[in-house]
Amino acid sequence: MKLHVFPGADEVLRTLADYFVAVASQAVAARGRFAVALSGGSSPKKLYELLASPEYREKVAWEQVYFFFGDERNVPQTSPDSNYLMAKKALFEPLAIRSAQVFAVDTRLPPAEAATQYALAIEEFFEEKKARFDLVLLGLGDNAHTASLFPHTPVLHDTTVGVKEVFLPEQQVFRITMTAPLLNQARAIAFLVYGASKALAVQQILEFDRDIEQYPAQLIAPSSDEVDWFLDAAAAKELKNQQSS
Numbered sequence: 001m002k003l004h005v006f007p008g009a010d011e012v013l014r015t016l017a018d019y020f021v022a023v024a025s026q027a028v029a030a031r032g033r034f035a036v037a038l039s040g041g042s043s044p045k046k047l048y049e050l051l052a053s054p055e056y057r058e059k060v061a062w063e064q065v066y067f068f069f070g071d072e073r074n075v076p077q078t079s080p081d082s083n084y085l086m087a088k089k090a091l092f093e094p095l096a097i098r099s100a101q102v103f104a105v106d107t108r109l110p111p112a113e114a115a116t117q118y119a120l121a122i123e124e125f126f127e128e129k130k131a132r133f134d135l136v137l138l139g140l141g142d143n144a145h146t147a148s149l150f151p152h153t154p155v156l157h158d159t160t161v162g163v164k165e166v167f168l169p170e171q172q173v174f175r176i177t178m179t180a181p182l183l184n185q186a187r188a189i190a191f192l193v194y195g196a197s198k199a200l201a202v203q204q205i206l207e208f209d210r211d212i213e214q215y216p217a218q219l220i221a222p223s224s225d226e227v228d229w230f231l232d233a234a235a236a237k238e239l240k241n242q243q244s245s
Ligand SMILES: O=C(O)[C@H](O)[C@@H](O)[C@H](O)[C@H](O)COP(=O)(O)O
Pocket: 039, 040, 041, 042, 043, 044, 070, 071, 072, 073, 083, 138, 139, 140, 141, 142, 145, 146, 147, 148
């Protein structure tokens, strides 16, 4: 696990953008393609816009990049809450990404069906059960959730390598999420977390005793052991140890 802590969010985003470029280039060179599972929420929007900017857009062979979503809200793809719509506006449209390169959750289906169909689409893409993303981008909620692995939800104990629907009783909404076993098959995982509101969650995940019911992001432990945390100082301020382990 590697920590990359910088004073401001801009430096965090640029460092993660450079990391993204490096992992993408390595994957294309080794396997002829780069399969990435994007994070949703608000934090990664600036990263996607930076990657699509004139400074970065020439650094990646975008025609060899295939995009998936670590999770999705159970809303139409035209909804402002859609992770797909956010990525479409920030990344896919500016880079003229072909629709065949983007695997979005079909949220027209009922949640359970959408999850099953998405899992099948992932298996077909990788042409095997051991689907391995080259990179999974993750955020962190201030309640220590990641993707849609929320505290005290059954999906936290799901050993399926796949995609499941999650009902969030507080918000009375469904989400669709990759399970921890699927996420953990990734070759590399990068968390992007910035802002003081995340500081306690970061400390809980990295320094508290294991308690996945309360701190679901503790489930993220890829077999590759390649987990990089990209944090600004505000998000890292509760950490006693800011050294990588
Ligand atoms: O669909 C989502 O919302 C994300 O996948 C979710 O896991 C997100 O990463 C965290 O909730 C942090 O969200 P912010 O970046 O908006 O704080």
